[in-house]
Every structure is written in C-alpha cells, then in structure tokens.
Amino acid sequence: xxxxxxxxxxxxxxxxxxxxxxxxxxxxxxxxxxxxxxxxxxxxxxxxxxxxxxxxxxxxxxxxxxxxxxxxxxxxxxxxxxxxxxxxxxxxxxxxxxxxxxxxxxxxxxxxxxxxxxxxxxxxxxxxxxxxxxxxxxxxxxxxxxxxxxxxxxxxxxxxxxxxxxxxxxxxxxxxxxxxxxxxxxxxxxxxxxxxxxxxxxxxxxxxxxxxxxxxxxxxxxxxxxxxxxxxxxxxxxxxxxxxxxxxxxxxxxxxxxxxxxxxxxxxxxxxxxxxxxxxxxxxxxxxxxxxxxxxxxxxxxxxxxxxxxxxxxxxxxxxxxxxxxxxxxxxxxxxxxxxxxxxxxxxxxxxxxxxxxxx
Amino acid sequence: xxxxxxxxxxxxxxxxxxxxxxxxxxxxxxxxxxxxxxxxxxxxxxxxxxxxxxxxxxxxxxxxxxxxxxxxxxxxxxxxxxxxxxxxxxxxxxxxxxxxxxxxxxxxxxxxxxxxxxxxxxxxxxxxxxxxxxxxxxxxxxxxxxxxxxxxxxxxxxxxxxxxxxxxxxxxxxxxxxxxxxxxxxxxxxxxxxxxxxxxxxxxxxxxxxxxxxxxxxxxxxxxxxxxxxxxxxxxxxxxxxxxxxxxxxxxxx
Numbered sequence: 001x002x003x004x005x006x007x008x009x010x011x012x013x014x015x016x017x018x019x020x021x022x023x024x025x026x027x028x029x030x031x032x033x034x035x036x037x038x039x040x041x042x043x044x045x046x047x048x049x050x051x052x053x054x055x056x057x058x059x060x061x062x063x064x065x066x067x068x069x070x071x072x073x074x075x076x077x078x079x080x081x082x083x084x085x086x087x088x089x090x091x092x093x094x095x096x097x098x099x100x101x102x103x104x105x106x107x108x109x110x111x112x113x114x115x116x117x118x119x120x121x122x123x124x125x126x127x128x129x130x131x132x133x134x135x136x137x138x139x140x141x142x143x144x145x146x147x148x149x150x151x152x153x154x155x156x157x158x159x160x161x162x163x164x165x166x167x168x169x170x171x172x173x174x175x176x177x178x179x180x181x182x183x184x185x186x187x188x189x190x191x192x193x194x195x196x197x198x199x200x201x202x203x204x205x206x207x208x209x210x211x212x213x214x215x216x217x218x219x220x221x222x223x224x225x226x227x228x229x230x231x232x233x234x235x236x237x238x239x240x241x242x243x244x245x246x247x248x249x250x251x252x253x254x255x256x257x258x259x260x261x262x263x264x265x266x267x268x269x270x271x272x273x274x275x276x277x278x279x280x281x282x283x284x285x286x287x288x289x290x291x292x293x294x295x296x297x298x299x300x301x302x303x304x305x306x307x308x309x310x311x312x313x314x315x316x317x318x319x320x321x322x323x324x325x326x327x328x329x330x331x332x333x334x335x336x337x338x339x340x341x342x343x344x345x346x347x348x349x350x351x352x353x354x355x356x357x358x359x360x
Numbered sequence: 361x362x363x364x365x366x367x368x369x370x371x372x373x374x375x376x377x378x379x380x381x382x383x384x385x386x387x388x389x390x391x392x393x394x395x396x397x398x399x400x401x402x403x404x405x406x407x408x409x410x411x412x413x414x415x416x417x418x419x420x421x422x423x424x425x426x427x428x429x430x431x432x433x434x435x436x437x438x439x440x441x442x443x444x445x446x447x448x449x450x451x452x453x454x455x456x457x458x459x460x461x462x463x464x465x466x467x468x469x470x471x472x473x474x475x476x477x478x479x480x481x482x483x484x485x486x487x488x489x490x491x492x493x494x495x496x497x498x499x500x501x502x503x504x505x506x507x508x509x510x511x512x513x514x515x516x517x518x519x520x521x522x523x524x525x526x527x528x529x530x531x532x533x534x535x536x537x538x539x540x541x542x543x544x545x546x547x548x549x550x551x552x553x554x555x556x557x558x559x560x561x562x563x564x565x566x567x568x569x570x571x572x573x574x575x576x577x578x579x580x581x582x583x584x585x586x587x588x589x590x591x592x593x594x595x596x597x598x599x600x601x602x603x604x605x606x607x608x609x610x611x612x613x614x
Contacts, residue, residue, distance in 0.1 A: 228482045230472045233461070237469055240458030247456040248470035248524075249441050307460035 028301035028353040029313035036320045043323065047330040055326070057209060063315075063322035064211035065274055066289060070296045070314040071215075071222050072266025075259045077297055078226075079238045080306025081156065081163040083263045087289035088174035089145050090271030094281035095178050097141030097272050098189040104133055105191020116192065125192050133193040134200075138272060145268025146261060148174055153257030171290065179283050186282035189275065201276020211273050218266075219311040226310060235259060239306030295342060296321055299349045320345070370429070371396050371531050371563045372417065372448075377426035379412055386412045387587045390426070394532065399554060399564045401574035401595075404584035405607050410567055413584070414534055417565075418450045419443030431531070449525035451535045457509050457517060464492035464505035467523045495523040499556050501549070515549035522553050526560075533557055534565040539573050551577050571600045583607055583614075590614070 043050040069086050076083045104115040107125060115133050119126050127133055148170060155166045189197050203210045226232035234255050237245040246252045275281045300317030302309030324345070325338055370393040379387040387409045394400050404410045416423050419437030428435050430446055437443045440450075457466050468488045474481040492505040501519035503512070509520060518538055525533045535554070539547045554577045557564050568574055574581055575595060583591040583606040591598070591606045591614040598614070605611040 224482075228485075230474060230481070230483065233465060233469070233472055233483065236461055237458040237465075240460035241456070243454075244456035244458050245469070247440075247452065249444070250470045307458070 027308070027313075028349060028356075029310065029316060031352065031356075032299060032301060032313070032320060032349055033316050036316055036323065039320070039323055039327070043327045043330070046327070049330055050327070055330075057207075059319070059322050059326050060212045061209040061277075062326070063318040064209060064215045065277065066270070066293050066296060066321075067215050067315055067318040068211070068218060068273070069267045069270040069289070069293045070300075070318050071218055071311055072263035072270075073290075073293050074297045074300075074302045074309045074311065074314040075222075075235065076163070076263045077294075077302040077304060078235050078306065078309040079256060079259055080242065080304075081256070081259070082167060082294070082304070083152065083260065083267075084164065084167040084290050084294075085148060085152065085170035085174055086263065086267040086270075086293050087286045087291075088171045088178065089148050089264050089267040090274060090286040090289060091281065091283070092148070092174045092178045092271070093141040093145045093268035094271035094275035094285060095182055095187060095283070096144050097137045098187045098275055098281045099181065100140040101133060101137035101189045101191055101194065101197065102187060104136065105193065127192045131193070131196070133191060134196050137189070137197075141272050142265055142268050145264045145271075149261035149264025150257065152264065153260035156260065157253040157256035175287075182281075182283050184283050186280050186285075188280035198276050198279070201273045211277075214269075214273070215315070219315055222311040231255065231258070236307060239303075239308070292321065292342075295346050299346055301349075301353070369395055371431060373429040373432075374417075375427045375429070377413070377416060377423045377428070379416060379421075380424045385587055387416070387423070390584075390589050392582065392589065392592070394563045394565065396531065396563055397558050397561045398580065399558055399566060399578045401578035401581040402565055402567045402584065403569070403571075403574060403581060403603060403607055408584040408607075409587040410584050411536075412587075414450070414536065414565070414567060417443070417532075418448060418534065444528065444530075447529065447531035449528065449530035449533050451518075451521045451525060451533065451538060453536045453538075453540060457520060459510035460508065462506050462508055463496070463503050463512070463516075463520050463523075464489045466509055466520050467492045467495065467505075467527055469524075471527070491527070492523065495526050498526065498560070499523060499553050501553070513546060514543065515546035518546070518550045519553060522557070526557075526562075530562065532563045532565065534567065536567045537569065538566070539568060539570055547573065571603065574603075575600060585609055 040050075049055055069090060073083055073086055103109050104112050105125060105127075106112055107116055107118050114128070115136070116125050116127055118124070152167055152170055155161045156163050200210060205213055226235065234245065234250045237248075237250060238252055238255060242252060271281075271286060274286065278285070296317035297309065297314050298304060298317070299320060300309075300313030300315070302313060321342060324341055328335060328338055328341070372392070372394040374390055374392040377387055377390040378385070390409075390413060402410050402413070415421060417428065419440045419442050422436065422438075430448070435446060458469065461469070465488075473484040473487050473491075475484045475487075489505040496503040496505070496519060499519050499522060501516060503516045503519050509517060512520070522533070538550050551573060554564055554566065566574065566578060578595050580592065580594055581598060581603060582589060583603060585607065590612065591603070593614060602611065602614060606614060
C-alpha cells in the first residue's frame with residue numbers, strides 16, 4: 001500500500017543529536033562512571049595499597065555481594081516500582097537453603113534417607129547421589145524467593161496495591177518468617193556437600209571471586225534481555241507510560257509479576273551467596289540491605305519515576321559505594337563517616353542528573 | 361462526480377446502534393456509513409455521545425442495540441484488541457506514547473519484530489528502524505526512527521502515533537482530538553497527515569471541537585446531540601454556522 005515517495009525524506013528542520021548528547025554519554029550512568037574513574041585515580045595516588053591485586057579482589061568480592069540483588073531491583077525500578085523486601089528475601093532464602101541442606105544431610109530426619117546414608121563405620125554421612133543435596137537445598141532457597149516475588153507481583157499488578165506499601169509489608173513478613181522458622185537462631189550449611197556449597201559461593205575461579213563471575217554473567221544476560229527482547233522493551237514502556245503500554249496491547253500485569261519474581265530470585269540468589277561467604281545464615285542477616293541496594297541502583301542511573309536504568313548503572317553504583325567504603329578505610333577515616341558520605345552521593349548523583357536535563 | 365460514499369462500498373456500517381448505562385441512555389438509533397478514503401468529522405458537545413460511539417467502534421464495550429458491520433461483515437468485539445485485529449485503530453488524545461523510547465520503538469510497541477538467534481527471539485532493530493522510516497516518509501514527517509519521543513515536537517509525536525496505525529494497515533483510523541493541544545504550525549502537519557491517510561484509501565474519523573480543522577480536511581460531518589445523530593452532511597452542503605447551531609441545539613436536525 002506504500003505510495004512512492006516524491007523525494008527521499010530530508011531532515012532540514014530536525015537536527016541530529018550530537019554523539020555526546022545521546023546514549024551512555026548523556027546518561028547519569030555515564031557521568032557516575034566518569035566520577036568513579038576519577039575516584040579510582042585519586043585513590044591510587046592517595047594510597048599505595050589501593051590498586052594492589054589483593055585489594056582489587058577484595059573490592060570485587062564485596063560489591064558482588066549486593067550487585068546481583070541490585071540488578072534485580074533495577075528491573076523493578078525501571079517499571080516505576082520499588083522492592084523494599086530484598087534484604088529480608090536475601091536472609092530468608094539463605095536460611096532456607098542452609099536449613100534444608102542441614103536437614104536432608106542428617107540421617108534419621110524425615111525424608112533424609114532419600115539423600116544420605118551412613119557409611120559402614122556408623123558415623124560418616126555419605127550422599128546417595130553427589131550434587132543432589134546441593135541442588136535441592138539451593139532450589140528450596142530460590143523457591144521461597146519465587147513465592148515472595150509472586151505474592152509481591154500479584155498484590156501490585158493484579159490487586160493494584162502500591163509497590164512501596166506491598167513490599168514494605170513483605171519486608172516485615174519475610175523477616176518475621178525467618179525468625180519463626182529459625183527460632184531466632186542462625187543456621188549454617190552442613191553435611192557432606194557443604195564444602196561444594198562453599199566452593200560455589202565463595203571460591204575463586206581464574207583468580208576471580210566466584211560471585212563476581214556470576215554477576216558478570218547475569219549482567220550481560222540482563223543487558224541482552226532489556227535491550228534486545230520484546231520483554232525488555234515492554235519493561236521500559238511500562239516505566240515510561242504505563243497507560244500507553246496497556247493501550248498498545250502489552251500485558252502489563254504479566255510483565256509486572258515477572259519483574260517482581262526476577263527481583264526476588266536475584267535477592268534470593270544473592271542471599272545464598274552471602275551465606276556461603278559468611279559460613280552461616282544469621283536471622284538478622286542483610287538487615288537494611290534493601291537501602292544499599294536501592295541506593296546503588298539510583299546512583300547508577302535507575303530513575304525511581306521509571307523508564308530508565310540498566311545493568312551497567314547498577315554495577316557502577318555498587319562499585320562506587322564499595323570503592324568509597326574501601327577508600328575511607330585505606331585513608332584511615334573514621335568508618336562511621338561512610339553512611340553520611342553515601343547519602344551525600346545519592347543526592348549529588350540525582351541532582352547532577354536534574355541539572356543536566358534542565359540544560360538540555 | 362461519484363464519491364466513494366455514494367458508491368456503496370462502506371468500510372464501516374452502523375445500524376441502529378444504542379447504548380444504555382443503567383438508566384442512562386447514552387446512544388440511541390445511530391446509523392453511520394464510512395467509506396474507504398473518506399474523512400468523516402464527528403462533532404458534538406460534551407456528553408453528546410461521541411466518545412461512547414468511538415468506544416463502541418473501538419471495542420471498549422459492546423452496544424446494547426444495533427449492528428456493526430465492518431467490510432460488509434457483522435462484527436462483535438469483546439476487547440479493543442479484537443477491533444484492532446480486523447483493522448480499526450484509535451489515535452488517542454494523549455497519544456499513548458512512551459516518552460523514554462525511540463520513535464521506532466513506539467511504532468512497534470506491543471508488536472515488535474524479532475529474529476531467531478538460537479533458541480532466543482531477539483529484537484530486529486534494523487528492520488524496525490527501516491520500516492518506521494518508510495512510514496514516516498509516507499506521512500512526510502521529518503522524524504528519525506532513533507530519536508527519543510520526549511525530544512520531539514507535537515507534530516512529530518502525532519506522526520509517531522499515526523505511523524503506528526499504518527503499521528497494521530488499518531482500514532479505519534479514529535482520531536480523538538488530534539489538534540487540541542498543539543501549535544498552529546503543528547496543526548497543519550497533523551491535517552496533512554490525515555490527507556496522507558486518505559490518499560492511501562484509509563477511512564478516517566476525526567473527533568474534534570475545532571470547526572476550522574473539520575472543514576479543512578473532512579468530506580462529511582456528522583453531528584451528535586443528546587445521544588442521537590442529528591446531521592450527516594457533505595462538507596460542501598453545510599457551513600460552520602449550521603454545524604454550530606446543530607451542536608448547540610439551536611437547530612434540531614438537518
């Protein structure tokens with residue numbers, strides 16, 4: 001049905017945006033990244049220890065401990081939502097994983113004989129099928145995260161409750177459940193497969209901490225999903241104009257439930273990894289981590305009003321927070337200053353973005 | 361001269377459409393025919409039943425009485441998506457665009473082109489940008505597919521919203537107050553967009569309060585008042601004065 005064009009379309013009235021006015025360079029992520037590089041250079045001169053291999057590994061490991069959850073929260077923030085329950089979910093998933101592992105590794109416990117048997121000496125516990133205990137306990141931890149995500153998504157997308165209130169409630173519910181199932185006591189992963197668990201969560205692969213490798217893989221996957229799939233496009237569209245997204249036939253309810261599930265699963269995985277690093281899952285683990293996670297996402301350019309954000313920003317935000325923490329320690333500044341400085345940076349990053357969009 | 365209207369090839373035909381909301385009679389006995397390539401202005405004061413009629417045609421809710429025929433066949437819509445599937449598109453007053461996405465992304469929103477990469481279906485950015493540029497070309501709009509909608513003028517935004525309807529080769533496009541909130545120069549652009557749709561044989565229903573716009577682009581004007589169709593006249597046989605008196609009720613029917 002196309003009519004032939006009289007002449008090819010020209011753009012005499014519409015100028016093209018300059019390269020530095022579009023894409024990464026014009027985004028908050030871009031100049032927070034610049035700020036981070038500047039900070040690294042300054043730190044390098046300020047402390048000879050900063051760029052040593054040991055310290056870099058340390059930083060990489062530490063920021064990986066919140067970065068995976070930050071990726072998940074970034075999904076939610078892009079749609080204009082918020083998830084305050086991530087800290088509680090981290091703890092609950094970690095706790096369930098370690099409790100399930102301990103339970104099914106103890107001969108005599110109900111159901112445990114499917115997984116383990118005693119060796120001939122009557123003391124050594126041997127797994128029936130290597131890897132099964134590990135798999136089941138991690139799936140149990142992720143399973144409870146999945147349920148929390150489904151409930152969050154159902155309340156927000158189907159019942160239409162506000163994300164803030166729903167996930168604030170869930171923060172309390174899940175933390176409470178954690179205390180209920182553990183009776184307030186921490187638990188630690190034990191049994192014949194606990195050593196695999198520690199290797200997987202806090203081991204070193206090719207000279208890099210294992211959590212860092214998971215983070216990179218997940219971040220790349222997230223970038224592809226956000227920018228190269230219909231689902232990612234719909235996530236951005238819902239954050240930009242939810243009504244428009246619905247009018248064009250996007251299933252807003254489904255996408256929203258999916259992102260809250262993704263967020264909860266990311267938090268659950270993060271919790272399980274932290275548990276491996278700590279060697280236990282205390283009942284007060286990851287308390288108030290949701291604030292660090294959201295702060296990192298926001299510093300990295302995720303817009304709480306929705307419509308902007310990405311994995312690079314999430315990671316840059318986490319790295320910036322960790323480099324500041326690490327830098328203050330190396331510079332022997334009283335570590336209580338840390339929180340104050342983080343707060344200043346959150347406001348500064350958002351302020352600079354506001355000034356820039358006013359000037360544009 | 362035989363206009364498409366006389367020739368009897370209606371794309372949309374309404375017979376005795378009525379709608380009640382509880383005790384309120386919003387529409388009563390509306391007959392209407394729209395032919396391909398015809399631009400029909402739908403006018404009426406607030407509460408006259410214009411938007412109820414548009415919503416019935418768009419599939420937002422079913423009529424209480426009467427029959428809708430599209431392309432000669434009777435149709436029933438359960439949801440707006442059913443109406444869209446057979447070729448009825450609505451350009452909403454607030455345009456329903458996502459500001460944070462590019463023009464091409466908005467045009468293809470909800471029906472993205474994908475290509476298979478292994479087991480995954482990834483977006484085909486190149487094909488979507490090329491098709492969007494083609495559509496903007498047809499509409500003579502200087503709009504770049506990769507520009508963000510939030511950086512665009514009102515006229516460009518209209519072009520994006522209208523390009524979306526062209527994507528599916530809609531046979532009937534209903535535009536709700538497209539010229540209500542934009543500058544004079546942009547109004548010109550929008551009216552020329554309507555001309556482009558007409559050239560390509562698309563039937564357009566223009567819902568507008570702006571008399572000059574209706575008289576500039578429409579072939580026919582339909583006036584609604586108190587839920588009934590009071591007039592249906594070729595634009596050459598009427599005048600803004602007559603239409604105004606029909607809208608206000610100073611003249612009962614024509």
